[in-house]
Amino acid sequence: xxxxxxxxxxxxxxxxxxxxxxxxxxxxxxxxxxxxxxxxxxxxxxxxxxxxxxxxxxxxxxxxxxxxxxxxxxxxxxxxxxxxxxxxxxxxxxxxxxxxxxxxxxxxxx
Amino acid sequence: xxxxxxxxxxxxxxxxxxxxxxxxxxxxxxxxxxxxxxxxxxxxxxxxxxxxxxxxxxxxxxxxxxxxxxxxxxxxxxxxxxxxxxxxxxxxxxxxxxxxxxxxxxxxxxxxx
Numbered sequence: 001x002x003x004x005x006x007x008x009x010x011x012x013x014x015x016x017x018x019x020x021x022x023x024x025x026x027x028x029x030x031x032x033x034x035x036x037x038x039x040x041x042x043x044x045x046x047x048x049x050x051x052x053x054x055x056x057x058x059x060x061x062x063x064x065x066x067x068x069x070x071x072x073x074x075x076x077x078x079x080x081x082x083x084x085x086x087x088x089x090x091x092x093x094x095x096x097x098x099x100x101x102x103x104x105x106x107x108x109x110x
Numbered sequence: 111x112x113x114x115x116x117x118x119x120x121x122x123x124x125x126x127x128x129x130x131x132x133x134x135x136x137x138x139x140x141x142x143x144x145x146x147x148x149x150x151x152x153x154x155x156x157x158x159x160x161x162x163x164x165x166x167x168x169x170x171x172x173x174x175x176x177x178x179x180x181x182x183x184x185x186x187x188x189x190x191x192x193x194x195x196x197x198x199x200x201x202x203x204x205x206x207x208x209x210x211x212x213x214x215x216x217x218x219x220x221x222x223x
Contacts, residue, residue: 043214100154
């Protein structure tokens, strides 16, 4: 599976936008980019996924670079409940096996 | 709507005792099912996954086994627990080919003493 690289930790102020980066320089043409987050003592929660185009949903936006070698998860207005570990994962189409890395621990400052 | 049930929430077991964790999914058919483990302060490790009844793939050699006796039931077992089996066990499901993402259960926190 192609690997992703994320910063170990980030901090953001409450009510401000958060941009979480992910590098995936070895991504293949059929790899989807998935984002999950894990709150303390809970299972991971699906956030968003995309292939080539930018994606928006009620939780976040996913901006994918034109060469697909990087992506950014955007939380438009961070709340304290967004404090979690955020995982960026690649998975090939039809290969529904997700391999989690260490993710980015996001801290929200009140 | 689809739901996933996982139990128990917490479990304390002595070394050498057996283990059985159960996971069931409702509201979907033919899901892919997964068992993950998260050791304290570590990332999630995929242990087993299943694409159908009786079909189990093991990702890492270990003291555990998995079974899928019914379409929406996934069981994680051990005959004799080790201290290193302690961790947070998570079951997850997805429907293959639809890109809908994984849905995880609430997890079982296992402490082997």
